[in-house]
Amino acid sequence: MRKLTYFIACSIDGFIGGPDGDASFMVPFVDEEFFAFLAAEYPETLPTHGRRPLGIDDLPNKRFDTIIQGRASYDLALKEGITSPYAHLREYVVSRTLTESPDANVEIISADLVGRVRALKAEDSALDIYLCGGSAVAGELIDEIDELVVKTYPVVLGTGMPMFGSGFQVSEFVQEGVRSFGNGIVVRTYDRKR
Numbered sequence: 001m002r003k004l005t006y007f008i009a010c011s012i013d014g015f016i017g018g019p020d021g022d023a024s025f026m027v028p029f030v031d032e033e034f035f036a037f038l039a040a041e042y043p044e045t046l047p048t049h050g051r052r053p054l055g056i057d058d059l060p061n062k063r064f065d066t067i068i069q070g071r072a073s074y075d076l077a078l079k080e081g082i083t084s085p086y087a088h089l090r091e092y093v094v095s096r097t098l099t100e101s102p103d104a105n106v107e108i109i110s111a112d113l114v115g116r117v118r119a120l121k122a123e124d125s126a127l128d129i130y131l132c133g134g135s136a137v138a139g140e141l142i143d144e145i146d147e148l149v150v151k152t153y154p155v156v157l158g159t160g161m162p163m164f165g166s167g168f169q170v171s172e173f174v175q176e177g178v179r180s181f182g183n184g185i186v187v188r189t190y191d192r193k194r
Contacts, residue, residue, distance in 0.1 A: 017161040066127075071095035098110075114141065
C-alpha cells in the first residue's frame with residue numbers, strides 16, 4: 001500500500017503561512033545547500049514551471065507520482081496563469097467550489113476526499129502520494145497521513161495558518177530522522193505510530 005506523505009514547510013511555532021496563507025517569507029531561506037537537498041531527495045516537490053530555469057526539469061520522480069493539494073494552494077499557481085503546476089505528477093485539487101478543472105492534467109476532488117485518497121493509496125505503484133496542503137485538507141486527511149516531512153524554517157509567526165486545520169485530536173507519530181541546514185532550516189521525518 002502506498003503512503004500519503006504530508007511534505008510541508010512551517011514556522012518554528014507550527015504555522016504554514018500567515019493568517020491569509022501567505023508563506024513567501026520562507027522563500028529567502030531556500031539557499032544553495034537547501035535547494036541541493038530538495039533536488040536530490042524530493043525533486044518532484046518542486047513545481048514544473050520552476051524546474052527548467054533551475055536546470056532540474058529532467059530529474060525523475062524519486063518519491064512521489066501523485067500530488068493532492070487544496071484549492072488555496074492551487075490558486076497560487078492559477079493567479080500566475082499556471083493551470084498544471086505539477087505536470088510531472090498526477091494532480092488532484094480538493095475543492096468544493098471549483099466545478100470544472102482548468103487543465104486536463106488536474107482532477108478535482110469535490111466529495112468523499114477520504115475515500116478517494118484510500119483508493120489512491122491502494123493503487124499498485126512504487127511511488128507514494130504527496131500531500132502539498134493546505135491546512136483544511138491536511139486536517140480532513142489526518143487519519144490517512146502515513147508520514148510527515150516537516151521543513152521547519154527559523155521564523156516565529158505568533159499566529160497564522162496551522163499545519164492541520166482540524167479540531168483537537170491526538171495522533172502519534174514516531175520520529176525517523178532529523179537533518180539540519182546552515183540557514184537554520186530543520187527537516188524532521190515522522191512515521192505514523194500504528
